[in-house]
Amino acid sequence: MKHEFQQLSPHILIMHAEHETDRPILAAITGERRTLLMDAGNSPAHAELFRQEMAKRGMRQPELIVLTHWHWDHSFGMSAWKVPVIAHEGTAEVLGSLAGRSWSDDDLEELVLTGTLSEESAQHIRLEYGDNRNITVVKPDIVFTESINVDLGGVTCELSHVGGDHSADSCILHVKEDNVLFLGDALGPSVYGGPRQYSSTGFLNLLGLAYGYNAQWVVESHGVPMSTAEFRADLAPWERLARIVDVFGHNRERVVKELKDYLKLQELPADLLQGVEYFLAGSK
Ligand SMILES: [Zn+2]
Incomplete structure (x- = not known):
């Protein structure tokens, strides 16, 4: 290696x-x-x-x-x-x-x-x-x-x-x-x-x-x-996702919609979709 x-x-x-x-x-x-x-x-x-x-x-x-x-x-x-x-x-x-x-x-x-x-x-x-x-x-x-x-x-x-x-x-x-x-x-x-x-x-x-x-x-x-600036930019979607889950908890549809709106995307990338599942599992 x-x-x-x-x-x-x-x-x-x-x-x-x-x-x-x-x-x-x-x-x-x-x-x-x-x-x-x-x-x-x-x-x-x-x-x-x-x-x-x-x-x-x-x-x-x-x-x-x-x-x-x-x-x-x-x-x-x-x-x-x-x-x-x-x-x-x-x-x-x-x-x-x-x-x-x-x-x-x-x-x-x-x-x-x-x-x-x-x-x-x-x-x-x-x-x-x-x-x-x-x-x-x-x-x-x-x-x-x-x-x-x-x-x-x-x-x-x-x-x-x-x-x-x-x-x-x-x-x-x-x-x-x-x-x-x-x-x-x-x-x-x-x-x-x-x-x-x-x-x-x-x-x-x-x-x-x-x-x-x-x-x-x-x-x-x-x-x-x-750098801290790169790190903040890299984590921004995840930070937003966590905040959305804090508010909309178990409502998967709403969580996905809010995140798409924030990111101005039609579809979420695979890693964030998976992230949604992790956060929803953790909010139970
Ligand atoms: Zn480890």
Whole structure:
């Protein structure tokens, strides 16, 4: 798999996302004293590619990891780095409960049946690891409840718990001096344990929070970095949809009509039509 790398800001190198096996963005944040890694990668192979790139650039390797949430694609690379991991208590709890599993086909099937994983994630795990699934899930070393600051030497990172539909343990990471905001998957819909859904109120709260940083770059883990202006423009239809659902709740026809009128479109694009279903499911 070919990954692209980007020096996003003076202290941040990112490895872009790869959708084939659901590899999220990883970021190395480098201060005068330490390097911090945001998210561990979805596998040791994923982690190794970033490690090699940092070595090639003569960068200090990560000495600490922060996790944005427990999901496999963000955490299963942990064992490869052999450094302390900082995570929200909810993240630690789930990862602790997943340690010691076999990750065989039967095991994956059971995790899908119990709603711990989705079929889509199980499929991505099979693709990323092949048949010989040597997966070691590790429990994080340092656990926090609301937020935690990490001083890397002239560069300060604040990891804050925000929760939301996607995963109750979701955190966002703000690199203060570079004013870069990593949102993890916090703005995504729920993905495990039933049909995907969004709660309009929760979504709008998170959006307001993200806009409030007025960040130089806003980074969603499975997307591409955007300026705050680009991010606002990108999210505008979704913000509007959430507001419409807040008012017209269960009336699908009305929700679709209001959104079409706002966007001045005859038909809604596929992603927004799907969004309507997620928000309606979340408003029940
Ligand atoms: Zn996720």
